[in-house]
Amino acid sequence: MKKLFLFIALFVVTNSFAQKYFTRTGSISFYSKAPMENIEATNKQASCVVEFSTGDVAFTVLIKGFQFEKALMQEHFNENYLESDKYPKAEFRGKIAEKIDVTKEGTYDVNVSGTMNIHGVSNQVQTKGKITVKQGSAILQAEFNIGLKDYKIDIPSVVKDKISSTVKIVVNADCKPLKK
Numbered sequence: 001m002k003k004l005f006l007f008i009a010l011f012v013v014t015n016s017f018a019q020k021y022f023t024r025t026g027s028i029s030f031y032s033k034a035p036m037e038n039i040e041a042t043n044k045q046a047s048c049v050v051e052f053s054t055g056d057v058a059f060t061v062l063i064k065g066f067q068f069e070k071a072l073m074q075e076h077f078n079e080n081y082l083e084s085d086k087y088p089k090a091e092f093r094g095k096i097a098e099k100i101d102v103t104k105e106g107t108y109d110v111n112v113s114g115t116m117n118i119h120g121v122s123n124q125v126q127t128k129g130k131i132t133v134k135q136g137s138a139i140l141q142a143e144f145n146i147g148l149k150d151y152k153i154d155i156p157s158v159v160k161d162k163i164s165s166t167v168k169i170v171v172n173a174d175c176k177p178l179k180k
Helices: 004-015 072-081
Strands: 022-030 037-050 056-062 089-096 106-118 122-134 135-149 166-177
Touching: 004 056, 022 056, 037 135, 037 166, 056 166, 089 122, 106 135
Parallel strands: none
Antiparallel strands: 022 037, 022 166, 037 056, 056 089, 089 106, 106 122, 122 135, 135 166
């Protein structure tokens, strides 16, 4: 009986540390300050999976899922800048440097590095973030900037002075344990 209890306890503890967390409703937004008009949009359908035992983390978002305040901005974004028919999604695959104990509630400062692919171009990205473990959830948050040139996103010369060459990205994903 003691051996059975020990085996079950070991299985439960091991399984909780190796557990993946997942969401399909992560939020990714971007903001670009511009002289004429600020540009911002949000996509609340980002997929995220994080494996805390290895630190592996991945995000995927459909470009056409970004919602703008103005329909014309959304049309220009999809057709002229991100070419979402040709490059339908953006992805990030990387690692969280710090080990996070998902069995202990709290907020953890983390460093994340990996490869971001936008507009068919991959670049290395490093940023700081926070992970909050609370009531069975792992909430991932990060803010960082990207350069449009780094992802070969061309801005027409007519509006080049009206659009910032740097965009602020904000990530927020409330992940739950992935059920097997």
